[in-house]
Amino acid sequence: MNNLFNKIRSWTRYFLLKLVKDLTPSESKKGPVIRESKNLFQKEIKIPAFISFMFTIIAVYGMLVIGVGVESKIMFAALIFVVATVIFFVSQIQNKERDILEDNDTVVLMCLLFITAILTFQISKEYLSPFVSPVSAFSIMAAMLLSLRLGGVYAVCLSLYMAFLNDMRFDIFLTMLGSAIFVVANVHTIRRRSDFINIGAKTVVANSVLLTMFYFIGIYSSFQLKYNLFYGVLNGIFSVIILLVLMPLFEKVFSRTTNIKLIELSDFNNFLLKRLMLEAPGTYHHSIMTADIAEHAANAVGENSLLARVGSYYHDIGKLKNPMYFIENQTSVYNPHDSLNPEMSRLILISHVKEGVVFAKEYNVDNEIINIIKQHHGTTAMHAFYHRALESGLCIDMEHFRYPGPKPSTKIAAVIMLADSCEAACRSIEEHTTVRIKDMVEKIINNKFVDGQFSVCPITLKDLELMRDSIVSTIMGIYHARIEYK
Numbered sequence: 001m002n003n004l005f006n007k008i009r010s011w012t013r014y015f016l017l018k019l020v021k022d023l024t025p026s027e028s029k030k031g032p033v034i035r036e037s038k039n040l041f042q043k044e045i046k047i048p049a050f051i052s053f054m055f056t057i058i059a060v061y062g063m064l065v066i067g068v069g070v071e072s073k074i075m076f077a078a079l080i081f082v083v084a085t086v087i088f089f090v091s092q093i094q095n096k097e098r099d100i101l102e103d104n105d106t107v108v109l110m111c112l113l114f115i116t117a118i119l120t121f122q123i124s125k126e127y128l129s130p131f132v133s134p135v136s137a138f139s140i141m142a143a144m145l146l147s148l149r150l151g152g153v154y155a156v157c158l159s160l161y162m163a164f165l166n167d168m169r170f171d172i173f174l175t176m177l178g179s180a181i182f183v184v185a186n187v188h189t190i191r192r193r194s195d196f197i198n199i200g201a202k203t204v205v206a207n208s209v210l211l212t213m214f215y216f217i218g219i220y221s222s223f224q225l226k227y228n229l230f231y232g233v234l235n236g237i238f239s240v241i242i243l244l245v246l247m248p249l250f251e252k253v254f255s256r257t258t259n260i261k262l263i264e265l266s267d268f269n270n271f272l273l274k275r276l277m278l279e280a281p282g283t284y285h286h287s288i289m290t291a292d293i294a295e296h297a298a299n300a301v302g303e304n305s306l307l308a309r310v311g312s313y314y315h316d317i318g319k320l321k322n323p324m325y326f327i328e329n330q331t332s333v334y335n336p337h338d339s340l341n342p343e344m345s346r347l348i349l350i351s352h353v354k355e356g357v358v359f360a361k362e363y364n365v366d367n368e369i370i371n372i373i374k375q376h377h378g379t380t381a382m383h384a385f386y387h388r389a390l391e392s393g394l395c396i397d398m399e400h401f402r403y404p405g406p407k408p409s410t411k412i413a414a415v416i417m418l419a420d421s422c423e424a425a426c427r428s429i430e431e432h433t434t435v436r437i438k439d440m441v442e443k444i445i446n447n448k449f450v451d452g453q454f455s456v457c458p459i460t461l462k463d464l465e466l467m468r469d470s471i472v473s474t475i476m477g478i479y480h481a482r483i484e485y486k
């Protein structure tokens, strides 16, 4: 009991501190607010997490009371139920998804999903049947937009709400929970919007199996079974409609990068990738190779390999501005940097990161990809131009010849940084033997590590080891295939 009180006290303290922090104007918030983007959907939502939580609790409690009846005893029971659910929900986030509480945008999304779900359930129950309530659709949305774990938490909480709204009926709770957990467990199979139809079909199958089970254990009569089965099928159809309508809306408003969005971004008919293919073919080829290497390395450390692949496609799109100033696009022996001073060359190299961010924002590429573009060089030094500056007699600090950063802040950004450098470096190896490739990859990883490029990234030495092995094996695969079929 004491333990529970301590937990409640620490959560309350955490929320109050967060509220005070959110409401206190920081240095950067003083003065006029400059919006980088003109797009309404890309503006940050500035609602403190505590306010979002409180609003959601009050709204959900209000809807629950309207649903079950305004009577003092029931209202008190609803209050206990809401408090218990909030404690369960927050404990799940507090333990494993702490990052979510740091991001106001995500908290608003989380709360909005909950309110929309409860509102939809009330309407379904009022006008059709509780079995039409699309618990699986909202659980899938939570799994895709927030995290797989939260998808499961939503499934439990929303099924409990459905049971409470319907006189604590166990059959409703189990049917909703069973179908929601079944589809959330299959969330990884969703790669296209058309896969939502499969989700609808899986919901129908799960509903039908569970409802038939209740018939066999004598809870339903055959008439009730037919009646509930009809609404169980309607639930699947309703879930598909909800997913098709609400998912793109939430993705857009909250700038969430789902697998569906990534697949759409990886389409080579996409305007930016097409331009890269035509205007900077060398960079395009380098990006494809980097994507292969990064995808496998991300898999090796348990990260989203699709994000690694798509991030790699876009990491160098800034080179579209001046493609000929980058070695992979130079076809003749002429190098335009020969006629430039090292300072100009430095500025051109740095600009490809900034231009990449500008292009990505202009073409509505997601924030997660934009962060990869920003971080793919970290604060690494441009050694070649630094040495040229020294040779030409300039006494310049090495720090001046570093990319401005930021350093990679996620494992995926670190994976792409390494895949990018290793791909470029291994091209220059004359003979692609395992030993040479391994030496080169090891050298690059060690240099980046010693240079402090992973100082703000939650990466371990074990991860670096796994990445090294994966990068070596993918590069070996690429060059082995070329030698074989040459």
Ligand SMILES: [Fe+2]
Binding pocket: 315, 316, 352, 376, 377
């Ligand atoms: Fe780059």
Ligand SMILES: [Fe+2]
Binding pocket: 286, 290, 315, 316, 420
């Ligand atoms: Fe690159």
